[in-house]
Amino acid sequence: MSAPKRIAIVGGGVAGLASAYWLSKHGFKVKLYERHREIGFNPDGFRCGEAHFVRAEEGIIPPKNAISKAVKGILLRTCNKKYIVLPKKELNGTMVVLHKPKFLRFLAEIAEREGAEIITGRKIRRKQDLGDADFILDASGCPPLFKPLNRKRLGITYQETIENCNIYPKDFLEQHWLQHEMGYLWIFPKDDRTRTVNLGVGWLLNTKKRGRNAPKMTPKKFLERWKREKGVEGEIVRSTAGLVPLGYQRPLLAENIVFVGDAGIGADELTGGGISASVAQRKGIASLPLA
Ligand SMILES: Cc1cc2nc3c(=O)[nH]c(=O)nc-3n(C[C@H](O)[C@H](O)[C@H](O)COP(=O)(O)OP(=O)(O)OC[C@H]3O[C@@H](n4cnc5c(N)ncnc54)[C@H](O)[C@@H]3O)c2cc1C
Numbered sequence: 590m591s592a593p594k595r596i597a598i599v600g601g602g603v604a605g606l607a608s609a610y611w612l613s614k615h616g617f618k619v620k621l622y623e624r625h626r627e628i629g630f631n632p633d634g635f636r637c638g639e640a641h642f643v644r645a646e647e648g649i650i651p652p653k654n655a656i657s658k659a660v661k662g663i664l665l666r667t668c669n670k671k672y673i674v675l676p677k678k679e680l681n682g683t684m685v686v687l688h689k690p691k692f693l694r695f696l697a698e699i700a701e702r703e704g705a706e707i708i709t710g711r712k713i714r715r716k717q718d719l720g721d722a723d724f725i726l727d728a729s730g731c732p733p734l735f736k737p738l739n740r741k742r743l744g745i746t747y748q749e750t751i752e753n754c755n756i757y758p759k760d761f762l763e764q765h766w767l768q769h770e771m772g773y774l775w776i777f778p779k780d781d782r783t784r785t786v787n788l789g790v791g792w793l794l795n796t797k798k799r800g801r802n803a804p805k806m807t808p809k810k811f812l813e814r815w816k817r818e819k820g821v822e823g824e825i826v827r828s829t830a831g832l833v834p835l836g837y838q839r840p841l842l843a844e845n846i847v848f849v850g851d852a853g854i855g856a857d858e859l860t861g862g863g864i865s866a867s868v869a870q871r872k873g874i875a876s877l878p879l880a
Contacts, residue, residue, distance in 0.1 A: 593618045597722035599713045601628045604850020605728030606696035607649060613703035621705060624712035629693030636829045638748060638777050638787045639687040640762050655691040657779045660684050660762055667766035684762065686777050725846045731832045733852030744833040747808035748789030754823035757784040767792060769803040791833065
């Protein structure tokens with residue numbers, strides 16, 4: 590019997606950890622490197638609206654303690670019209686808002702249970718830092734560590750976590766499609782007791798694709814203006830910003846490096862669904878010639 594293939598994964602975000610779990614489960618020898626000292630409990634752990642769509646047939650279901658709130662669906666506002674988007678399959682609330690650090694810890698635990706080795710506090714700078722792995726998974730987020738690609742469609746996001754917010758949409762994830770900006774604004778409920786929301790905005794960075802009337806300002810300034818106009822009140826307890834890739838593409842293989850998650854695949858342009866994309870990439874990995 591031939592020895593199991595050795596896989597080195599760069600990045601302990603949702604993509605790296607989900608890949609570590611699936612690959613270990615399928616007999617690969619996995620070592621994952623995360624630059625922060627703790628999985629999940631670092632600034633990247635919070636860098637997300639945390640909406641997640643669970644589909645039973647597609648694998649990883651978050652445990653109850655990693656779910657902040659289950660919601661009924663999405664309330665989508667676009668061009669003065671309102672739509673309700675309901676999940677197709679109900680599974681204890683198939684749409685959830687995660688507690689992302691706890692979800693990441695959970696992924697790390699199930700990956701380790703399958704035999705993956707997770708090394709924290711190790712920043713990878715070049716291929717040689719990864720020893721003699723047969724394949725490398727670049728799951729280092731956006732922009733990725735190893736980059737042979739010329740990605741033209743990048744999104745930029747800004748989000749505030751607000752407590753005691755006077756616009757708390759209890760049962761739905763609310764999304765406003767921003768026509769001119771080619772992007773969206775989201776209001777995600779997190780906690781009924783404290784009326785905490787994640788309120789954020791994101792759009793294409795490439796200004797040529799944005800409409801002629803799109804305001805020339807940062808997402809942070811846009812959100813501040815929007816809040817003033819809508820009379821939004823509450824205490825900002827955290828704010829975060831980041832680049833996200835937009836538009837789906839197949840997982841990429843360059844030499845022996847596979848790009849997964851934000852490093853390779855991309856988020857859904859309408860929903861920003863980067864977390865559920867990790868499931869798609871898992872399927873993609875399975876179809877790559879790693880074995
Ligand atoms: C403001 C905001 C809101 C969002 N909202 C949502 C949402 O509601 N729902 C959703 O599904 N998606 C959302 N997204 C997108 C989602 O966050 C990403 O798609 C997802 O986190 C990507 O996961 P990832 O594992 O690919 O990358 P990341 O989460 O970026 O993880 C990369 C990991 O790699 C580590 N790393 C990086 N470089 C190195 C290195 N050199 N050596 C070792 N480790 C390294 C980092 O520390 C990090 O832990 C949002 C994104 C932003 C910015």
